[in-house]
Amino acid sequence: MSANLDLDTGIGLRPDLQLIAGWIKPGSRVLDLGCGDGKLLDYLAQHRGVHGYGLEIDTANVAACIARGVNVIQADLDDGLRDFETGSFDYVLLTQTLQALQRPDEAIEEILRVGRSAIVTFPNFGHWRVRQALLSGHMPVTKTLPAAWYDTSNIHLCTVADFDALCAARGWRVRERRLLNRAHREGWSIRLAPNLFAEVALYQLRGRLGS
Amino acid sequence: MQESGAGGSVGIVVPQVVDIDVPLILDCGRLLRRHQLIVETYGQLNAARSNAVLICHALSGDHHAAGYHGDERKPGWWDNCIGPGKPIDTNRFYVVSLNNLGGCRGSTGPNTVDPETGRVWGPDFPLLTVRDWVRSQSLLATKLGIQQWAAVIGGSLGGMQVMQWAIDLPTRVRHAVVIASAPQISAQNIAFNEIARQAILSDPDFHGGRYYEHGVVPGRGLRLARMLGHITYLSDAAMRAKFGNDLKAPQPSFNFDVEFEVESYLRYQGESFVDRFDANTYLLMTKALDYFDPARDYDDSLVAAFRQAQARFLVIAFSSDWRFSPARSREIVKALVDAGRPVSYALIDSSLGHDDFLMPLPDYHLMLRHYLSRVADEVGA
Incomplete structure (x- = not known):
């Protein structure tokens, strides 16, 4: 998880993560890919009785998760999810990491x-x-995309329209879609022209029907 | 049992011998009516008896994990990790370290006297399994008044004991720390062990395991076994960095004397091992390693085995370890996840090889420190 969304609330959870937490049914099994310092999983465990694991590559983040008592598995997301059984989790989370993966489409299939x-x-x-x-005439540097073109980890950026098109092409069912501005709110402008005014996109997907 | 330690050391420690007079039925079908375990403890058991930590040793380890014996210059084998303010913090935990049954450092084993025959056990000592060790250790825990361990911790063969504890005695282990281990050893590992055993068994001084009565030790065999072992504990890169291809002399001498640095190192390691280790124990330990397979008791399903466990797990592997590779630790982690058990896994970037689990690598000790500090909070230590 990148640290470029740093708006904390009173409970210490970013609003976008609070929104995600609201989607997750209490007591479910959750796998958080690129779980960072484990704040979301910690919150889900304490407030929603979730049984979760995080995947994280960075050693400092792994240490932070362990210090929090969050289950974390040190692994590279680009190595895939082959160690995980089919249908073994209720929710698999990928927050602010999709654009840094080698093959985002294959990652979502997995x-x-x-x-x-x-x-x-x-x-x-x-x-x-x-x-x-x-x-x-320049590559963008914004609050949600703070790195310069030469040192960004983002290699597969997309727009809301691109992602909708990918979902349609692959037959993934969009159960929820929330689009937020830089303050992580859903303003009138986003309702008017989502792809122009949303800075962060949140999707809940299901697989193809019958799959 | 100990004097106050200073500067992160538990200081001078005195081992004690604990008599286990409860009969122990072994996996091989034989019965040990009583046995003795030599034990060291560090730190204080709290009033709730909730802060005890068990250290399980590896192939050639023993009870002397931390601190100094009176006349020693070298501390115990895991002194960099156990002590006041260290990752296994003796200011908070009561740490118990023993020499396993069948060992040669003071616990009942092949080099001790069988009370029923009055003869040194030698080859008559039963072969043991990791499950036998866990049973023996559980009798020790009961004797020490410890109903549940805050954590059971071990590396390599020690990590196998940790897993077996969590599976066999789920209510007695809160946390299981499995370091540089494997869910069972590979055919390659068994092959290495077999060569080590053949080296000992074929030594003319072995005398069918009764060398004590002949006043000799099968030194050549034990030395070779240890030399072979040492190659597998180090990575290729570490050996290259440590020894290179350097000749000790400017020119080759065209004979079989020690010419290369690595030869000198291996001979030294082999030699010093003969002075401190017993060949029958080495045979027994390698067999226990080969036999370990907790899945075997559950229709070859490691997942089913781990479903028994109630402990939370921390699994740690080292990137340069090829004897117990990270892939083997991932097998453990996968089975634990599939069994729905809480587990964290850290892969430590390392260069030495399997031996790195004994080294004070900062990331490694950080993970242990973070994890165990929560354990201490949890048990009110």
């Missing part, structure tokens, strides 16, 4: 194999600030 539902969030590359930067 996520939908392992989890009954996938919860995926990503920065919207269709946001007007991004478009403005590109129109002025």
